[in-house]
Amino acid sequence: MSTVRAMVDTAGSQNPPADKRQRLTNGQLLLGLGIAMLAVLIIVTVFAPLIAPFDPSKTSPNSLAGPSAQHWLGTDSIGRDVLSRLIVGGRTTLLITAVAVFLALAAGLVLGLLSGYLGGMVDEIIMRVLDVVFAFPVFLLAIAVVAALGPTVPNLILTIAIVYTPAMARVVRGPVLSVKEWDHVEAARSVGVSELRLVLRHVLPMVISPIVVATSLTLSHTIFTVTALSFLGLGPPPPDPNWGGMLSEARQFMELAPLTVVGPATAIVFATLTFIVLANGLREVLDVGSWR
Amino acid sequence: MIRVVLTRFAWTLVILLGVSFVAFMLMRALPGDFAIAAAGSQSVSPEVLDAIRRDLGLDRPLLEQYFLWLGHALTGDLGRSFVTKQPVLSELPARFVVTFQLTLIAAIIAMTMGIATGLASARMRGRTDWFVRIYNGLILAVPNFVVATLIVLLAGLYFPQLSIFNYTPFLSDPIANLGSLLLPAFSLALAVSVTISENTRAAVLEISSQDFVMVARAKGLLPRTVLRNYLVRNALTPIITVTGLQVASLLGGSILVETIFAIPGMGQYLFDSINSRDYPVIQAIVVLAASVVILVNMLVDIAYARVDARVKA
Numbered sequence: 152m153s154t155v156r157a158m159v160d161t162a163g164s165q166n167p168p169a170d171k172r173q174r175l176t177n178g179q180l181l182l183g184l185g186i187a188m189l190a191v192l193i194i195v196t197v198f199a200p201l202i203a204p205f206d207p208s209k210t211s212p213n214s215l216a217g218p219s220a221q222h223w224l225g226t227d228s229i230g231r232d233v234l235s236r237l238i239v240g241g242r243t244t245l246l247i248t249a250v251a252v253f254l255a256l257a258a259g260l261v262l263g264l265l266s267g268y269l270g271g272m273v274d275e276i277i278m279r280v281l282d283v284v285f286a287f288p289v290f291l292l293a294i295a296v297v298a299a300l301g302p303t304v305p306n307l308i309l310t311i312a313i314v315y316t317p318a319m320a321r322v323v324r325g326p327v328l329s330v331k332e333w334d335h336v337e338a339a340r341s342v343g344v345s346e347l348r349l350v351l352r353h354v355l356p357m358v359i360s361p362i363v364v365a366t367s368l369t370l371s372h373t374i375f376t377v378t379a380l381s382f383l384g385l386g387p388p389p390p391d392p393n394w395g396g397m398l399s400e401a402r403q404f405m406e407l408a409p410l411t412v413v414g415p416a417t418a419i420v421f422a423t424l425t426f427i428v429l430a431n432g433l434r435e436v437l438d439v440g441s442w443r
Numbered sequence: 444m445i446r447v448v449l450t451r452f453a454w455t456l457v458i459l460l461g462v463s464f465v466a467f468m469l470m471r472a473l474p475g476d477f478a479i480a481a482a483g484s485q486s487v488s489p490e491v492l493d494a495i496r497r498d499l500g501l502d503r504p505l506l507e508q509y510f511l512w513l514g515h516a517l518t519g520d521l522g523r524s525f526v527t528k529q530p531v532l533s534e535l536p537a538r539f540v541v542t543f544q545l546t547l548i549a550a551i552i553a554m555t556m557g558i559a560t561g562l563a564s565a566r567m568r569g570r571t572d573w574f575v576r577i578y579n580g581l582i583l584a585v586p587n588f589v590v591a592t593l594i595v596l597l598a599g600l601y602f603p604q605l606s607i608f609n610y611t612p613f614l615s616d617p618i619a620n621l622g623s624l625l626l627p628a629f630s631l632a633l634a635v636s637v638t639i640s641e642n643t644r645a646a647v648l649e650i651s652s653q654d655f656v657m658v659a660r661a662k663g664l665l666p667r668t669v670l671r672n673y674l675v676r677n678a679l680t681p682i683i684t685v686t687g688l689q690v691a692s693l694l695g696g697s698i699l700v701e702t703i704f705a706i707p708g709m710g711q712y713l714f715d716s717i718n719s720r721d722y723p724v725i726q727a728i729v730v731l732a733a734s735v736v737i738l739v740n741m742l743v744d745i746a747y748a749r750v751d752a753r754v755k756a
Contacts, residue, residue, distance in 0.1 A: 286458040288736045290695035292465075295729040298717050299469035375586045379699055382588050384718055398592060402703070405592075406599040413596075416589045424584035431580070 178435025185429030192245065192425055199239050205232035207239040208390045215408040224410045227401060237414050240392035245422065247307050247387070248373045254312035256366055259319025266320065267327030268350050277320070285317040293376055297385045304387050311376055315369055322365040326358040333357070360437035364430050371426035378419050394419050447748045455741040462733045463516065467509050470726050481525060516730070522723035526716075531727045534712065539731070541708035542701065544613065545631065546693045548624055553632035553639055553693075554686055560636070561643025561682075565651070566670070575644075579637045588699035591630040595703060598626075608705045627704040631696045635689045642685045646678035680747065687743030691736040 195202060205222075211230035218225050224233035266277040296310045330336065331354055339353050380386055381395025389396070394415045401411035433439070478495045496502050503511070515522070521531040564575035598607050607626060611619040650656060651674055659669050698710035705711070709728055716724040 283458055283461045286737055286740070287462060287465075288691040288695060288733050290691070290698075291729050291733050291736070294698070294713070294717070295466060295469055295725065298725050299472055299722070371584070379586060379588055382699060383702070383714055398589070402592060402595070405596050409596060409600065412592055416593060419586060419589055420584050423586070424581070427580060427584050 178432055180432075181428060182432030182436050185425060185432045188421070188425040189429060192241070192422060195238055196242050196245050199242050203232075203235035203238045205235040207231060207236040207392050215404055215411075217408065218410060224414050225408050227397075227408070227411050228404050233397075233411055233414050236392040236397060237394070237418055240394050240397055240415070241418060241422070243304070243387050243391055243393040244374070244377055244381070244395070247304060247311070247377050248370060251308045251311035251377075252315065252366060252370050252373050254308065255315040255319050255369065256362075258312065258316045259321075260323055260362070262316070262320040263323025264327060264350055264355065267324035268331055268354060270328075274324075278324070281317040281320055284313070285321075287314070289314045290376060290379065293380060294383070294385065297380060302380075302385045302388060307377065307380065307385075307387065311373055314376075315373065319362075319365065319369065322361055323358065326361055327354055330354050330357045360433075361439050363437065364434045364439050367426050367430035367433060371423045371430070374419065374423050374426070394422075444749065448745055451741055451744055451748075455737060458737055459734055462737065463513055463730055464509060466726050466730045466733075467512055470722050471505065471508075521727040524716075524721050524724050526719050526721045526724075531724055534724075535709070535727060535731070538707065538709040538712045541610075541706060542694070542697050542710060544620075545624055545628055545697055545701065545706065545708060546690070548621075548628040549631040549635070549693055549697075550686060550689075552628055553635040553689070554682075556632065556636035557639025557686075558643050558682060561640040562647060562675070564640070565644045565647035572644075575640065579640055582633055583637050585633070587630055587634055587696040588703060590633050591627065591700045591703040594626055594630055610704075610706050624706070627700045627706060631693060631700050634696075635686075635692060638689060639682060639685055643678060643682050646681045647674050650674055650677045684743055684747050687739055687746075690739045694732050694736060 209231060211226065213222075213226055214228055214230040216222055216226045216230075222232050222234065224237070227233055227236070262277055262281065266274045292314055293310050296313075297306060300306045300310075336349060336353050339349055344353070377386070378393075378395035378398070381393050382399045384396075384399070386393050386396045397415040398412060398419070401408075401415070405412040478492045478499070478501060481495050481499060501508070519532055521535070523530055524534070527534075560575045560579070564572045595607065598605050607623075610623050613620040656669065656673050659673050660666075697708060698713055700706075701708045701710035702714040709732065713725060713728045715721075716728070
């Protein structure tokens with residue numbers, strides 16, 4: 152019940168100062184829940200081939216079977232085990248998501264730090280160029296690029312990394328602009344600390360909290376983009392399963408075997424929810440709200 | 444004010460040029476020969492391929508090709524479909540109207556739901572606030588294509604007599620048309636309503652803590668009057684802004700939802716074109732949809748600047 156209250160207590164509510172400790176506890180609980188959900192995702196993803204009871208690509212004459220002791224979630228239209236496909240399919244979906252967001256984060260960090268710390272012309276040029284990319288509707292841009300270049304895993308990763316880079320760069324740049332004026336940076340500079348060291352040791356650690364929260368939120372958005380592209384047929388090529396593709400394939404016979412649709416739907420929602428809960432927990436614990 | 448509008452307008456033009464350039468370059472970056480893709484088969488004589496190249500201007504420098512293409516696009520010539528060999532523009536307007544209608548209904552549903560839950564959350568606090576925020580957090584994690592698929596599944600399982608796949612054009616039967624768009628619009632609106640709800644809540648909470656609201660209460664105005672004339676009126680600006688900025692998510696989502704509900708709009712057209720590798724159609728739809736989003740964002744910005752005297756550029 153207290154996790155419930157924690158979600159309620161996020162941004163916008165005016166807690167009296169006496170509530171401070173209480174709020175921290177709720178934030179920690181939310182964060183704990185997020186970490187537990189993330190652990191489930193990671194364990195299932197990493198050990199997928201060991202956990203999956205069947206070969207996800209192996210067909211059998213026993214098609215569209217309901218749940219049984221052998222096939223917990225039944226089988227799909229060509230007799231493949233739905234649970235095994237879900238477990239292994241999570242790998243593709245989450246791998247694309249994680250690598251793409253990591254690349255966007257790396258690019259966003261470099262561009263945001265450069266832009267915010269150096270300021271002036273560099274800032275102006277970087278931000279204007281990113282503004283153009285940012286103005287593109289993310290999903291439409293991703294569809295166009297993947298449709299043109301072909302739906303392969305590297306293309307998907309690169310496309311998604313590019314469309315999310317501007318948002319990450321903005322998240323980094325904002326706080327850097329104010330932190331670089333702070334006294335401890337000035338003090339470090341006056342004793343002759345090099346510029347690179349200033350940025351990495353004195354500015355970056357101060358802006359890490361909002362970046363962590365934004366990364367978690369971006370992960371939840373990216374899961375939508377990846378699964379939606381796969382749903383449209385722009386996902387990783389078959390026969391490797393992925394959640395969006397499974398949901399799309401299963402639609403044809405879903406009234407005969409509802410679990411073929413409910414399975415991937417639940418997986419997508421669980422993964423998205425994980426990063427939303429994580430982001431809210433982190434925001435509470437790291438107290439990012441007070442940044443603005 | 445004129446300065447703000449002009450700057451924003453010039454900036455929008457730059458972005459639109461960027462969009463068109465990217466869309467153009469992508470179609471030239473297709474793996475393989477564009478002329479072969481246009482011919483629709485591998486076994487075409489070299490003479491025919493040359494004719495296609497000349498016809499499409501593929502033998503000219505790339506930048507010249509871009510401006511030629513842009514000129515044609517601006518005068519309404521978006522090329523011919525690889526599949527039907529008909530001009531793209533002969534099919535697109537009818538599709539666009541359907542998508543526009545779906546998006547509009549979804550926006551109305553989203554605003555109604557979002558403002559109602561956001562207001563309830565901010566005014567009643569306590570248990571209602573809790574409930575709304577948990578609900579918002581959960582719904583935010585459910586993508587629109589999952590909602591749509593589950594609605595179709597539930598309807599098929601429990602209400603098989605409901606025929607949800609028969610889209611009726613507006614002109615043949617307006618009532619049946621609205622009915623056929625209601626469920627798709629709802630699945631499209633759900634996630635957007637959460638964003639509107641959260642923003643409504645934040646806006647109302649912020650405004651209700653301000654002095655002029657306290658003065659209004661202190662001088663004995665009815666709570667109802669304060670709510671209507673002070674809170675809602677002032678919160679409306681951020682709410683409309685947020686709704687405007689959700690157009691991208693509504694248009695993007697309509698691609699998925701139309702495919703699921705078999706609605707003959709722009710989204711389903713795009714889905715079919717992706718599957719048949721009909722690149723001119725993909726290009727046209729992406730450019731059109733992106734332009735609509737960018738133009739709406741511009742209008743929202745300008746409207747915001749006009750309403751809010753604090754915005755000065």
